[in-house]
Amino acid sequence: MTSTPLVVLENVNKHFGDLHVLRDINLTVNSGEVVVVIGPSGSGKSTLCRTINRLETIDSGTITLDGQPLPAEGRALAKLRSDVGMVFQSFNLFAHKTVLQNVTLGPMKVLRSKKADAEKRGMELLERVQIADQAHKYPAQLSGGQQQRVAIARALAMNPKVILFDEPTSALDPEMVQEVLDVMTDLAKEGMTMVVVTHEMGFARRAAKRVVFMADGQIVEENTPDEFFGSPRTERARDFLSKILTH
């Protein structure tokens, strides 16, 4: 596994009106690394995740992907986004397209793949997330867990350099969380670079190479999962962990 920096955030700041949602964020995600971002609600985790493909703009600082600064807009930005997969909390599958069409749209329209090639690869990916038998259904006909697995296949179809997961299991019924986490764990094992915002501490322990703990718009602590969960260094992290781990 290489350790070339793939995503680098330097001194990133962002405000929503008076609210300072990201404060001097410095974060490097290396190629092949799985970074899990955790923290209380409103700590800026999702916003951080969304700045990496510029679904959120930033006020100051720099973000580079594979050495290239994020373009502000236009075709250059679209090109960059095609290299960054994104999986949303609310799945966001295209409601008017079938499962297979959801997976082939990006390759056909952005990468200019031939329809037959895109469909062949699309079916392979759907096979991999174990949903190939639903290929011709519409998203609304699937369960949440199934929709989220399709969303992961849709992101993979673009052969992204990194995939961002923005609370991918938060909108799921409890019995469907595991099927999505299983797919993500497999991806992590295969060496996909992933930034995962989640409340699933089990996944963080199992799959993360690094845990980033955020509170009040700042990165408070950054460590390996064993170190972070075993002996958190900051009071803020200890407090957070005591609240979520002792039920």
Added chain:
Amino acid sequence: MEAFLSNIDRVVDGFSWTVRLTLLSALFSFVLGVLLTAMRVSPVPLLRGLSTAYVEGIRNTPLTLVLLFCGLGLNSALGLSMADSVAWDVFWWAVIGLSAYTACFVSESLRAGINTIPLGQVEAARSLGLTFTQNLRLIVIPQALRTVVGPLGSVLIALTKNTTVASVAGLGVQEASREMKLMFDQGIAPVLPTFVGFAIGFLILVLPMGYFFGWLAKRVAVVR
């Protein structure tokens, strides 16, 4: 009633022009309406401004004035001609006026449809690397259209009936209601049965539209 039925060929001819005006104006107003909507949601302020000004300007002008402007203003006063024969010249000016007017309502319906699309659909498309126009063409407009099939049906019904304004507003275009008035003027048809006959003619034309669009709206609806 016999007098009306003995002139049935004139009635049918009148309605055939109504249908032609409606179909052509529907086509052009649809294309222009989609274009206006695309401009309205574009990130370019100038395009947004132009679209807003056009829609607010024309939508709030009576159709009679729009058609008079086309007929008396552009055609007669400025001498702009669309065809060699007078009949076709006024016909095309009527199509232009009706399309320009109806496009505003198409655009407003479509914009309402766009507002129903969850932001996540657009963000997902962006995150795949689709450009703004691809996003509009492949995701936003198709979903918006499916949600506003019903309202667009109402726009088409209004357009069909609005074609009757084209004959009275300076253009003198041939269409059903003008044929009716001519039949009165020539004293060849009793007033009441003829009125009823033409009204039924419009019902035959418009009623199926309403049912068809109702059926289509259900069929293409986006389930979320």
